[in-house]
Amino acid sequence: MKKLMLGNEAFARGLYEAGCCFVSSYPGTPSTEVTEFAAKYEEIYAEWAPNEKVGMESAFGASLAGRRSFVGMKHVGLNVAADPLFTISYTGVNAGMIICVADDAGMHSSQNEQDSRHYAIAAKVPMLEPSDSAEALEFTKIAYELSEKYDTPVIMKMCTRVAHSQSIVETSDRVEVPVKPYEKNIAKYVMMPGNAKKKHPVVEARTAALTEWAETAEINRIDAGSDNSIGFITGSTSYQYIKEVCGDTYPVLKLGMINPMPVQKIKDFAASVGKVIVVEELDDIIETHCKKLGIECEGKSMFTNIGEFSQNYIAQQLGKAVPAGKVVEDTIPMRPPVMCAGCPHRGLFYTLKKLKVNSIADIGCYTLGAVAPLSAVDTVVCMGASVSGLHGFNKLSKENEAKSVAVIGDSTFMHSGITGLVNIAYNESNSTVIIVDNSITGMTGHQQNPTTGMNLKGDPCTKINLEALCKSIGINRVRVIDPYNLKECEDVIKEELAAEEPSVVISRRPCALLKYVKHNGPIKVDSDKCIGCKSCMRIGCPAISMKDGKAVIDSTLCTGCGVCAQLCPKDAIG
């Protein structure tokens, strides 16, 4: 049956049709929906793991137990899961195992623009790269076959434009795969030096065998052209842009498998065309491979390694004319993402700004605390870095201890904040960690996590108690505040910064966008009382603006959280 599907939905459909039984992932844009769609199939057990490393190890365990398994993550998640990846490459698998990694060229929703193809090469693991939804579905089946035939985990690399574009797929029925019985095999599965030394040559032989497979594999295909003066080598979305610009004029070698790449096939293709041009987003992975084979080609000399491509960009670099639209002459102000009206993080960041504290923050919606006018965040690096970073920032400075906090979300704290807190307790820095608990994983679109009491399938489950967890680690001072209450926020944060031991402040209120959250309803400005002092504007609420010298509140956006009303010196908001 023909259907229009998001790349990520098609990937999940592929998992279903290929008999996948076990999914364990951590959400991350643009990978999240693979797991969410997989969870809709009754035949697939699917869960949110606390982080990508746990997800990958759990998927490995399921493979060992004989069931086709899957773990999904965004590019930076693979950094977290890199440790098991490199060694699962050595042990190999029992039942097939797929790792999805979704890159974000253009950084639509990410903190860096790393190219995950390096991981496949470094870990010596095969990597497939679909270029649309139909391939995302089809390649999933091929990946499981390769995984089982060549005894290896297989990485499927997605990118934003494949993951979040809908295109047409043809679905078919699920084919159940019998459970492969687990057999104890210490030499294969226990990676201590004696065994690992024997496995490394096996891994190299596997890459050689996969290179042979790549020579004739249908997923590395040549689209014939009418003019052989140029031949393109490409993959992923770059293939789509090249076809959009050049149609069937020039031959195109489209690589569906990016590691290992074929040798003879590429040499033969190069010999059949005049000039070879490699088109790939981000780094020069295909180009380097070609050059190692002694093939003269253009690549990064023509196309940038920064950001994502488009059809116009490709056309321009090929010296073709591109259409130009008409432009309004005024400067159009940017519209950056902002914290939503009613966001519980707003009151907290207003308080941190007021107290002039250093905020070592983390990855999530609350990263937006760095945006003007709040500008209340000092640094954001990666998941969990706030808690451990604060420890280092404070440890040798009494002055920093008295005016610095870590800010981390509930889900991010579960992901990799706990170990940082263990370090604070164990190595005794007098640090103040604020957990902004909005009872959901917000930025990626409302996924459950270990603190919410619900699992991925929507069933009630064990709820990790943050207060008890922090206390058991050795933090004696654990306080809970309501971020809508500015006075309470300020008093408690001051007290905890002054305290002579580490503390955790849990700033707790559910995300304003959660369906079950009941709002008070919009509040209004009494324009007779308003003196136009703009105090209410200091919190950066998108519902508040100035009109004719007076503050006005947009009733379609306002939730009635009342944070602005607490700032008004004239009691004009209510």
Add this chain to the structure above:
Amino acid sequence: MKTKNIMIVGVGGQGTLLASKLLGKMLLTKGYDVKVSEVHGMSQRGGSVVTYVRYGDKVYSPIIDKGEADCILSFELLEAARWVEYLAEGGTIITNTQQTNPMPVITGAAEYPADLDKKIEALGIDAVCFDALSLAEEAGSSKAVNLVLLGKLSKYFDFTEEEWMQAIETSVPPKFLEINKKAFALGANA
């Protein structure tokens, strides 16, 4: 046929995804090759958002580039001005005249340019600027702006009214169906 390009632009949270979802489904039933490209994640938090809908015999790129859009449907006036550069020669831009201030305007770091609807019309392009918010309110909810705009857009496709209604019925919750149908009709006749 040459691939047709429709862009739907607006502010994160305005419901632009419903419009593209609906269109995509309907174009598929007509036998076209279709690609719809969306934005998820951080940009959705009140930021400038864009969805691309492309259809034809064979569609390759999932995105639309500058000077390529046959039609731009804008949910907000500033966004219409931001994306108008993507309109192809002979294309049509339909925009809601509703204004939502972005944070740089709210904080006073930038100004919301005046008379953008007139400036867009002055570009010598086919521009349709109208107040979709009032029509949505007339239909019963300010949140039905997306259906008003979709109604307006429907005039540029040769789907029957029945086909549109069917698509709406399968895409919106029954509770809001009447308001949405009314909003669509008001947009179509605006």
